[in-house]
Structures are given as C-alpha cells and as structure tokens.
Amino acid sequence: MGKRGRTGKFFSAAKQRSWESRQSSYEERIGAKGSGTENVYTPRDGFWDEDFTEGEDSTFANGVEAGDALLNYLLSLHVSGKLSAKSLCVVSWYASRAGSLGDVKNFAFRPSAPTGHFQRHVDSALGVNMKHEMSWRYRVDIPGHHKHDVSRTVHESLVTLPHEALHKEISADPSILSRIDSMELPPLYWQHELVKKSSEVVVPLAIYLDGVPTQNRDGALEFWVYNLLTYKRVLCAVLRKSHLCKCGCGGWDSIHAIWCMLRWSLTSMLHGVVPSERHDSADWKPSDEGRSILAGAAVGYNAIVLQTKGVDGIR
Numbered sequence: 022m023g024k025r026g027r028t029g030k031f032f033s034a035a036k037q038r039s040w041e042s043r044q045s046s047y048e049e050r051i052g053a054k055g056s057g058t059e060n061v062y063t064p065r066d067g068f069w070d071e072d073f074t075e076g077e078d079s080t081f082a083n084g085v086e087a088g089d090a091l092l093n094y095l096l097s098l099h100v101s102g103k104l105s106a107k108s109l110c111v112v113s114w115y116a117s118r119a120g121s122l123g124d125v126k127n128f129a130f131r132p133s134a135p136t137g138h139f140q141r142h143v144d145s146a147l148g149v150n151m152k153h154e155m156s157w158r159y160r161v162d163i164p165g166h167h168k169h170d171v172s173r174t175v176h177e178s179l180v181t182l183p184h185e186a187l188h189k190e191i192s193a194d195p196s197i198l199s200r201i202d203s204m205e206l207p208p209l210y211w212q213h214e215l216v217k218k219s220s221e222v223v224v225p226l227a228i229y230l231d232g233v234p235t236q237n238r239d240g241a242l243e244f245w246v247y248n249l250l251t252y253k254r255v256l257c258a259v260l261r262k263s264h265l266c267k268c269g270c271g272g273w274d275s276i277h278a279i280w281c282m283l284r285w286s287l288t289s290m291l292h293g294v295v296p297s298e299r300h301d302s303a304d305w306k307p308s309d310e311g312r313s314i315l316a317g318a319a320v321g322y323n324a325i326v327l328q329t330k331g332v333d334g335i336r
C-alpha cells in the first residue's frame with residue numbers, strides 16, 4: 022500500500038497496530054516481566070470532547086481524498102459481506118483506469134482473471150487473510166452511525182474475545198500459570214474472595230482503554246486486555262469515533278455493546294468456564310460453531326481484573 026498510509030480510516034488502525042493483521046500479531050508483549058507500567062497507553066486528555074465531525078465528512082472531497090473515500094466505502098462493503106472480492110477488484114480496476122487517485126489502484130485486478138484470484142489479491146493488498154480473520158473473530162452488533170447511513174443502524178463488528186486470547190496463550194504454554202508463585206502482587210489480589218477460595222490459579226488481568234487519534238482527525242477508542250502474568254496485551258475491540266452513535270447518548274450506545282461483551286467474557290473467566298451463550302443471549306451465529314460446542318467447559322484456571330486504566334473517562 023502507499024507509503025503515505027492512505028488506505029484510509031477504515032484500515033488505518035490495521036497498519037499502525039496490526040490489529041486487523043495475522044492472528045499472531047494481535048498479541049504483543051510489552052517489555053520485560055514486571056515492567057508493564059511504562060508502556061501502558063492512556064487516552065489523551067480531552068480526546069472525547071473534541072469535535073471531529075467536520076474533518077470526517079468526505080462528501081465533497083477531491084483528488085486523493087475522494088479516491089480514499091471510494092476505497093473506504095468499497096472495503097466497508099466488502100468486510101460486511103455486501104461486495105465480493107471480485108466486485109471490489111473490478112470496481113477498483115475501472116476506477117483507477119478512469120483516473121481515481123489514492124490506494125484504490127492497489128485493489129485493481131483485471132476483470133477477466135480466474136475467480137479464485139480476486140480474494141488472494143484483496144488479501145495481499147490488505148496484508149490480511151480476510152477469510153481466516155472473518156472465521157474466528159467474534160461478531161458483536163454495535164449501534165452507531167457510519168457515514169453512508171442516513172440514520173442510526175446496527176453494524177456487525179469483529180472483536181477478539183479476552184477469554185479466547187488468554188486460553189490460546191495458556192494452551193500454548195501452560196507453564197505460564199506457575200509464574201503466579203514468583204510474582205509480587207498487591208494485597209488486593211490476595212484478599213480477593215476467589216483467590217482465597219479457588220484451587221486453580223487465578224490469573225490477574227488489566228483492562229486499558231486507549232483513545233487513538235488517527236488520520237483525517239478521526240479517532241478511535243481501543244479496548245485492551247493484559248495478562249499480568251506475561252504482560253501480553255490483546256487488542257480486543259476498536260470503535261472509530263466517527264462511527265459512534267449520535268442519537269444524543271454521547272456514543273454510549275456503541276460503547277455499551279463492547280462493554281457488555283467484555284463483562285461477559287471477563288465473568289466467564291472469573292468462573293473458569295467457556296461461556297454457555299452469546300454475550301447478548303442471542304442465538305449463536307454461524308461463525309460461533311466452535312464456541313457452541315465448547316459452551317460451559319471448564320478451562321482449569323480463573324482470572325480476575327486487578328487493574329483498569331482509562332475507563333473512568335467514558336463511564
């Protein structure tokens with residue numbers, strides 16, 4: 022993609038943080054064990070009070086900006102399943118031949134190419150295996166506004182579940198759990214009822230919310246969960262500020278959906294079991310097939326949230 026990082030807002034977070042990238046890169050280790058605090062992200066003061074709406078509207082954009090707006094639009098249609106990889110490549114092909122500027126040319130692929138080539142081309146232009154990403158990430162319905170919507174609508178967002186990320190980490194290296202014996206944890210941890218009662222290891226976690234200003238003055242709110250045993254951090258969800266609900270709730274309707282998902286995931290870890298239903302009690306989605314099979318299974322450890330940061334500002 023262009024070195025200006027112009028693929029636009031839709032995927033700008035992906036390039037900066039690798040969040041939309043390969044499965045292994047959504048987890049990053051921060052510093053050596055015991056040094057977690059200096060690398061912790063905090064929301065920029067006043068971020069949520071700033072008005073981004075003016076810079077957000079690309080309706081009358083020209084040149085490169087209009088090209089980027091076109092690509093953002095096509096990518097959002099593609100990710101939400103409304104535009105096939107082939108259509109994305111063919112529209113991009115003719116758009117770039119018609120003179121469209123910006124990174125839309127990276128997605129252009131000749132219309133006569135064999136069918137199987139289009140998804141591969143999209144994946145390579147994004148640096149992401151979309152099919153793989155779509156198949157394992159959890160889907161949360163989030164009320165909000167996208168700029169091509171006339172009014173408030175519900176959009177399906179892909180998130181990484183904290184309990185699944187933790188389980189993946191511990192399954193890969195169960196010896197992580199024994200680190201609890203050599204850790205210096207605050208009295209708060211040892212006084213926790215679960216820690217006193219449980220015969221399993223209780224993994225200490227931290228939640229951090231980070232407000233990230235991105236290009237074109239739009240910003241994003243990131244929800245991170247840290248495993249304090251390893252200081253591995255997982256970016257669970259990202260809400261773009263321009264997509265937040267604008268019904269007068271101050272964006273809360275959108276944030277609340279993520280909050281419910283986090284509460285549900287963290288509660289399941291408190292009990293040491295795989296959730297037995299979706300966070301919203303709705304029917305399992307087709308992408309939840311593996312989850313419905315494991316529903317209610319004990320994982321052999323518990324987890325509690327020991328620390329939060331950046332949470333107060335948005336409650």
Ligand SMILES: [Zn+2]
Binds near residue numbers: 267268269271274
């Ligand atoms: Zn609202």
